[in-house]
Every structure is written in C-alpha cells, then in structure tokens.
Amino acid sequence: MKYSRTLLKNFYKTMLRIRLCEERFVHPIINGEIKCPVHLYSGQEAVAAGVCAALRATDYVFGNHRSHGHFLAKGGSLKKLVAEVYCRETGCSRGRGGSMHLIDVNKGMLGSTPIVAGTISLALGASLASKIRKDRRVTVSFFGDGAAGEGVMYESLNFAALNKLPIIFVCENNLYSTHMSLRECRTKNNIYRIGGYFGVRSYRSDGNDVLKVYERVNRAVKLCRSGNGPVFIEFMTYRMRGHVGPNDNIHGLHTDIRPKKEIAEWRKKDPIRKFSKYLAEEGVLSEKDLESIKEKVNKEIAGAFLFAKRSPFPKKEELGRYVFRE
Amino acid sequence: MSSGNRILQYSLAINEALHQIMAADKSVFLIGQGVKSPWYVGNTTGGLLKKYGASRIIDTPVSENAVTGTAVGAAIAGMRSVVVHPRIDFMVYAFDPVINEAANYHYMFGGRVCVPVVIWGIVNRGGEQAAQHSQSLHALFAHIPGLKVVMPSTPYDAKGLMIAAIKDNNPVLFIDDRWLYGIKGNVPRDMYTVPIGRAVIRKKGRDVTLISVSYMAEVSRQAALMLVKQGISVELIDLRTVKPLDKEMVLRSLKKTGRLIIADGGWKTCGMAAEISASISEEGFRYLKVPIKRITLPDIPAPASSVLEKAYYPSIGDIVSAAKKMMQKSA
Ligand SMILES: Cc1ncc(C[n+]2csc(CCOP(=O)(O)OP(=O)(O)O)c2C)c(N)n1
Numbered sequence A: 001m002k003y004s005r006t007l008l009k010n011f012y013k014t015m016l017r018i019r020l021c022e023e024r025f026v027h028p029i030i031n032g033e034i035k036c037p038v039h040l041y042s043g044q045e046a047v048a049a050g051v052c053a054a055l056r057a058t059d060y061v062f063g064n065h066r067s068h069g070h071f072l073a074k075g076g077s078l079k080k081l082v083a084e085v086y087c088r089e090t091g092c093s094r095g096r097g098g099s100m101h102l103i104d105v106n107k108g109m110l111g112s113t114p115i116v117a118g119t120i121s122l123a124l125g126a127s128l129a130s131k132i133r134k135d136r137r138v139t140v141s142f143f144g145d146g147a148a149g150e151g152v153m154y155e156s157l158n159f160a161a162l163n164k165l166p167i168i169f170v171c172e173n174n175l176y177s178t179h180m181s182l183r184e185c186r187t188k189n190n191i192y193r194i195g196g197y198f199g200v201r202s203y204r205s206d207g208n209d210v211l212k213v214y215e216r217v218n219r220a221v222k223l224c225r226s227g228n229g230p231v232f233i234e235f236m237t238y239r240m241r242g243h244v245g246p247n248d249n250i251h252g253l254h255t256d257i258r259p260k261k262e263i264a265e266w267r268k269k270d271p272i273r274k275f276s277k278y279l280a281e282e283g284v285l286s287e288k289d290l291e292s293i294k295e296k297v298n299k300e301i302a303g304a305f306l307f308a309k310r311s312p313f314p315k316k317e318e319l320g321r322y323v324f325r326e
Numbered sequence B: 001m002s003s004g005n006r007i008l009q010y011s012l013a014i015n016e017a018l019h020q021i022m023a024a025d026k027s028v029f030l031i032g033q034g035v036k037s038p039w040y041v042g043n044t045t046g047g048l049l050k051k052y053g054a055s056r057i058i059d060t061p062v063s064e065n066a067v068t069g070t071a072v073g074a075a076i077a078g079m080r081s082v083v084v085h086p087r088i089d090f091m092v093y094a095f096d097p098v099i100n101e102a103a104n105y106h107y108m109f110g111g112r113v114c115v116p117v118v119i120w121g122i123v124n125r126g127g128e129q130a131a132q133h134s135q136s137l138h139a140l141f142a143h144i145p146g147l148k149v150v151m152p153s154t155p156y157d158a159k160g161l162m163i164a165a166i167k168d169n170n171p172v173l174f175i176d177d178r179w180l181y182g183i184k185g186n187v188p189r190d191m192y193t194v195p196i197g198r199a200v201i202r203k204k205g206r207d208v209t210l211i212s213v214s215y216m217a218e219v220s221r222q223a224a225l226m227l228v229k230q231g232i233s234v235e236l237i238d239l240r241t242v243k244p245l246d247k248e249m250v251l252r253s254l255k256k257t258g259r260l261i262i263a264d265g266g267w268k269t270c271g272m273a274a275e276i277s278a279s280i281s282e283e284g285f286r287y288l289k290v291p292i293k294r295i296t297l298p299d300i301p302a303p304a305s306s307v308l309e310k311a312y313y314p315s316i317g318d319i320v321s322a323a324k325k326m327m328q329k330s331a
C-alpha cells in the first residue's frame, strides 16, 4: 500500500462530506428555503479532495461559482458554508455573498466568485505575492471548462510562465458550460494543451479518481515549491446535478441538454462509489468502517443545517457595513 | 392594422422587434450567450434561430470581450449588430470594445465610419444573487461620449426602442430589467420606432415632478397612484433614454411643479440622478421651490441576504414618503 490508512480514509471522508452536504441542499432549494443560486458540486468531489490534500494549510486557493467542494476540502467550516448558503450572519461571508461567494482566509481559501474566470488573475496575484515574499506557498486556481473561453485565462498562463509563478491552474472539465456543451464551445476537446503554448507544463487527468488527482497535484506542488511552476492540469469530470440548482428545470421545462446515456455512463464513474469500492477491495476500510464514517458525517451535516437555520439574518441596519475597511 | 389593441408582455415585445427587424434588414444579426436557450434571456429570442439560422443567431462561449468586439467590428464592416449579455455584470469584460473602440470610433476617425451596434445588457438582480449578479451600470455607460443609452419600461417602448436602437447609426446600449419581462401592455403589430432621446409624460400632475427610468418607472407609477389618493398630484416622467437626456421635457414639467424627485435603480454617486440634478441646477434652478430629492440605491454593493436586499432596493414607500415630505416642506 502506497498511502497510509489515515490519508485514504481522509480522502473518503472529504469527498463524502462534500457529497452529503450538497445533497442535503437539494430539498431546501426546491422548497424555497434557500433562495440564492446554488451550483452543486456533486460528482466532482475527487478534484477538490485530491487537490487540497496535496496542499498545506497555508497554501492558497481561489474558486468560482461551483466552489462548495473547494471550500470544504481546503478546510472551510461546514457550518459556515451552510449558514452562508442560507445567507445568515454566521455564514463565511456573513450572509452578504451566498453560495457563490465563499471565503476562509485562515484556511487559505481566498475567495470564490461567480464571474466566469474572474478569480484566475487574482490567483496569479496571490502566487506573485508568494514569490515576492519567498514564503513558498502554492496557489491553486479552480475554474471550469467554460472559463477557457475567457481571454484572461490565456493572459494569466502567459504571465505565470513568464514569471515562473508558483500557481497550479486547475481546470475542472465537466463537459458543459451552462446550456453549451464543450463541442459547441471549442473545436477540440483538449483544453490542457493550451498551457503548452505558453511554456506551462500541462497535463490531463481523470478527475473522478481521487488518487490520480492527488498524485498529479502532488507533483505539481513540488514543482511550484521549488520554483519550477506554473502547472496547468485539466481534470475530466462530470456534474451529477443541474448547472444551477438540483436539476436544470427552468420555467418548468426540463432543459438539461445532456444526453441521458452520457449521464448514465458518468454515474458509473461516480468518484465516491469508485473509491469506496477500492477501499473495500484493498481491505483499507470495511463496510462497517465506511458506514460509521457516513454516520458521523451525516451527523455533522445535520448539526450544520440546524446551526444555519437557527442563525440570525444580517441586520438591515448593517446594510452599509463592510463597504470599506474602517 | 397598425395600432390594434393587442396586449403583449415586455419580453415578447422585444422578441417581436427582433423578428421584424431581422426580416426587414438582412444586415441585422444577433450574437451573445444564451440566444438559443431560455436559460438566460427569457423568451426574448424565441423562434429566431429557427427562422434566421445559426449564421445570424449566434450563441457563443463565455467570451464577452471577443464577442462584443466581434459585434463592433461587424458593425464597422457594414452590418447592424446586436450583442446580448444576459447579465450586464458580465459585460464588464467587454468594456474595452464598447468604451475604447465603439464609442470613439466615429469621432477618432473623423466620421469616416460609423458603428451601428446595439449592446444589449440585461439587469438581472434580486434573488440573493449578490454583488456580481445584480448591478445596474447604465450611468457608467452614459458617462462615455459616443454612446447612447436606452432603458424602456413598457412593452411598447421595449419594441420601439429596440428597433430604433438597431436602426441608429451609432452604438446604443439597450438596457432592460428582468423584473419588467412579465409586464403587459399595448404593442402595435407593425414595425415602429420610439425616438431615442425622447422622454414621455406617463401621468400629468402639478405638485411634484417624478422622473425615473426602466423598472423604477414602474415603481414610480405605482407610487404616483398612491400619492394621488393622498392628495398629491405627481407629474410622472419616464425618461426612456438615459442619454441623450430629454432635458426640455424635464424643465417644462419642473417649471409647472417646482419640485423634483428623481428615482433611479442605479447608485447615487455620479449616477443618473446626479446627472439630472446637476443639469437642472444649471438650467432650471429658478424653478425649484425645494431642493431636489434623489431616490437611488445606496453606495453599497448588492447584498445576498434577502433581508438586506429588502433594505437595499428603493421601494414605492420610499418615493411616497419623499414626496409627502417635500410637500410639507414647501406647504
Ligand atoms: C463573465 C461571465 N459570463 C457568463 C456567466 C454566466 N455563467 C455562469 S456559470 C457559467 C458556465 C461556466 O461553465 P464552467 O466554467 O465550465 O463551470 P461549470 O458550471 O461547468 O462548473 C456561465 C456562462 C458568468 N457567471 N460570468
């Protein structure tokens, strides 16, 4: 066995925490208890879990509109996540941001925002800060395949390469950008190749295999820490839920344009099912171990939802707070 | 029949405008995110792809800067381009082709070439979407020489201004608000235009002039109805165009009422209401019986929490109480 039992167990736990939390959001979204737009991460857990396991607590990450998983995997508080999605004062952004604006500065999660590709250049800046300060931090920029349509991604790759910045560009290719399939957005399905043109080491990897993700990112982190960054990695994955909300049910029309067969095929590649099978087969964790982890996680999540729902809303008298740092 | 009493909803009035102008003028094309999908642009583009094909109805990847530049460049090359941004916030990536290029092109090349492009940005706020999905940026664009900015509040104006904007030989920002999409009103079947730069009096009155635009015109209409019941007669002006501003109509009304409230869905500082206030103090100061009142968003980013949203967006009540206070002051 290449990895310690603890590490393997943590991969499982991290992924399961994300999944079960995401699935817990489904009902309150449907019944209107949660109002802010929520882009569920279900299906892509192996990427967040594998990437963040290769990072130190002091390393930085930036995310996008679909960042619950990034936030949790980097160590963000589950309670604060749920409270933020409920837009409560106790949320990680104090209810000012909602699901699409997550942050935990102490854990190195420096923010997720929903302008597509909006944080790529910010991640670049964080990695430049590390280079100037020589603090050996690594920064990860999480973005989707859709973000590869924005010019800023190309500018950032070039600038990162030029300055040998300690940044890992992580593109989560789930084959769709809202209602557009990748085929409609690019003539070729080879986003990872883009990095090469700028002299950035670039790879593509299975994004539904947490060990493969971890190994790939581990190598990238080493390169970055030793001054041999940047690295670009494209992880192939799939979302199990709608683009926004539980399913793409807009105006009462079922507008998920993804072929049913494709969805079914990817379901078979579910990263958590895949990994738990591996754990059982390798004798790392028994069925009973897996169950008891699940039980613990479910308990924690139930507690977080209770906490969120009992939390106060922001006070309307404080509408103008936080525009500037006083 | 040109003016049959046909009722249409706002979003479908835009749809009809696009259908008619595309049928009439082969140089018109539509490009932007979501034009073939109801996900983003409501039903404003329904049926267009089927009728005019993918060469003139172009859905795009997430590339606002390049896509907007494409629309501008095609206009320079003789097309009449319409580029849509399902949220005006996404257009910030497209500031360069709009502000540096489109707005300046005609002037900086001594009038050798014009840029008939419509840049259509949708304000899509509320629903706890927060700071990056709720902005009303019309004042930013109105600040730029060379750009016109229209913001219809009725289905009639939505159709007429869309057609006018497309026929105009200059870059026009067409800014609409998703909160207006369900509003119904009379829309003639024929193709017609509403002149850019011309405001309209929605309701005659003698006590207070209330100026607004876009969704705030709808809020103001409801406020004016309430105020009438309380004995305050409001003259309601819907600007329809933010730039160029119909100052004459505002001055004429102010001359009569001596009181001015400006209600705008944008921010206060350097906003549309600020511009109107400044113009009026330059040219209509002598008519003012009391200071001008601005009702705008506070200088605060849009919050997520619905509790904060409620405090954030100006309401009918805000306008009503401002008008009452104003009348008391000068009674
Ligand atoms: C600048 C900008 N343009 C458009 C949008 C609307 N939008 C939100 S998410 C999204 C698709 C993003 O796709 P991708 O990056 O692949 O992420 P995924 O949703 O697949 O996780 C789009 C176009 C946006 N938020 N920002």
Ligand SMILES: [Mg+2]
Pocket: A144, A145, A146, A172, A173, A174, A175, A176, A177, A178
């Ligand atoms: Mg995607």
